[in-house]
Amino acid sequence: MIVLKATQDKVLSVLQSVAGIVERRQTLPILANVLIRKTGTQLQLTTSDLEIQIRTTAEMDGDSGNFTTTVGARKLIDILRSMPSDQPVSLESAQNKMIMKGGKSRFTLQTMPAEDFPLVQEAVNFGPVFSVPQKVLKELLNQVSFAMAVHDIRYYLNGILFVAEGKQLSLVATDGHRLAFSSAILDVEVPKQEVILPRKTVLEMQRLLSDKEGAIEMQFAGNQAKFSFDGMEFVTKLVEGKFPDYNRVIPKNHKNIITLGRVSLLASLQRTAILTSEKFKGVRLNIESGTLRVASNNAEQEEAVDEIDIDYAGEDIEIGFNVTYLIDALANMDQDMVKMELADSNSSALLTIPDNATFKYVVMPMRI
Numbered sequence: 001m002i003v004l005k006a007t008q009d010k011v012l013s014v015l016q017s018v019a020g021i022v023e024r025r026q027t028l029p030i031l032a033n034v035l036i037r038k039t040g041t042q043l044q045l046t047t048s049d050l051e052i053q054i055r056t057t058a059e060m061d062g063d064s065g066n067f068t069t070t071v072g073a074r075k076l077i078d079i080l081r082s083m084p085s086d087q088p089v090s091l092e093s094a095q096n097k098m099i100m101k102g103g104k105s106r107f108t109l110q111t112m113p114a115e116d117f118p119l120v121q122e123a124v125n126f127g128p129v130f131s132v133p134q135k136v137l138k139e140l141l142n143q144v145s146f147a148m149a150v151h152d153i154r155y156y157l158n159g160i161l162f163v164a165e166g167k168q169l170s171l172v173a174t175d176g177h178r179l180a181f182s183s184a185i186l187d188v189e190v191p192k193q194e195v196i197l198p199r200k201t202v203l204e205m206q207r208l209l210s211d212k213e214g215a216i217e218m219q220f221a222g223n224q225a226k227f228s229f230d231g232m233e234f235v236t237k238l239v240e241g242k243f244p245d246y247n248r249v250i251p252k253n254h255k256n257i258i259t260l261g262r263v264s265l266l267a268s269l270q271r272t273a274i275l276t277s278e279k280f281k282g283v284r285l286n287i288e289s290g291t292l293r294v295a296s297n298n299a300e301q302e303e304a305v306d307e308i309d310i311d312y313a314g315e316d317i318e319i320g321f322n323v324t325y326l327i328d329a330l331a332n333m334d335q336d337m338v339k340m341e342l343a344d345s346n347s348s349a350l351l352t353i354p355d356n357a358t359f360k361y362v363v364m365p366m367r368i
Contacts, residue, residue, distance in 0.1 A: 001092065003098070004060040005091075008088075012080040018232075021200070022074060033071055034046065034070065034076070035070050036067075037114070038066060038067040041064050042057060043062075044057050052200065069114055070113070070114055072109060075109060079100055080102075083103070096111055097110060120235050122226070122235055127193055127221065131186075131187060133214070134214050138205075138206065140169070143171075143359055144180035145160065146180070146332055147174055147179060154241075161246070164186065164192070164220070165191075167186045178362060181246060196241065197238065214230065215229070249348075251347065251350045255343065262333060271306050273327065275304040276296045281324050285318070285320070286318050292308045294307075319349070320365055321363060321365060335353045338354075348365065351363070
């Protein structure tokens, strides 16, 4: 039976959309496979890692009829990548094997039974469906994801907090040293829901979401989230645990405020970062009337100093930061101007966008 027939680029893009969660090394060998389910002329591809499941549906040529199997996802992708993009390819079934053909090439692949594929058990009590444009969600994720913790013992920090309430969707990430907050307006009012999406889910969503027009529908349950977009269905387990109260972390009423060009501040920090120590990424900011001085040094007693002219008449402040934390925030914004609010050399700084309450970034100072 010819399961599918199409050009290399079409088959590859459909496979790649579901294969991002497939690890090369698996505890269960079948998790390295993609579940192929053919119903008539419609083809459904599903992958799973027991915590995340991605399913997409595509129309492709081939024999009509019903058929299911599982075959190595990465092997299929590697084979397709080795062929020209306009090459017609076909996938045929034959005696517990799948045969991929393209041009004069032929690959025979081992299969495993579809009934052995461990599908994620979907929750029965999902909350109401709400949607935002894909582009908006992708921007929100980009604005906060860099602040997620990596392999933190406080497992609830290894992800992003989603808070949907009324007509607002807010995303928050923190690793204990910095916190990023971003929000957008929803098309409908929803009852308050708070969930923590795991880090792997966040990275996969960033890869799959497009900048094109089109909405993504979301639903949350006690231990699961479901996303539907572009003919795909994405189900993921949630991180259980209590996320820190982010409203208490965001400073209020800092009296020393500087508004300056984001690009010039980013460039200054990137220059001075060159002479920071590998382990100790500290820079000193000296803020005086009319001037912001950025300085760094390292164990070899090398030093970098950079100055930016600013419109400032507040108190003189000397404060140290991990330069990577500042660079991360500025590099993930695309606005021209940034506002920095400070209290003193021992209090956390707040970075925002002038006249825009949708983005807040808090970074703790460090001793230098």
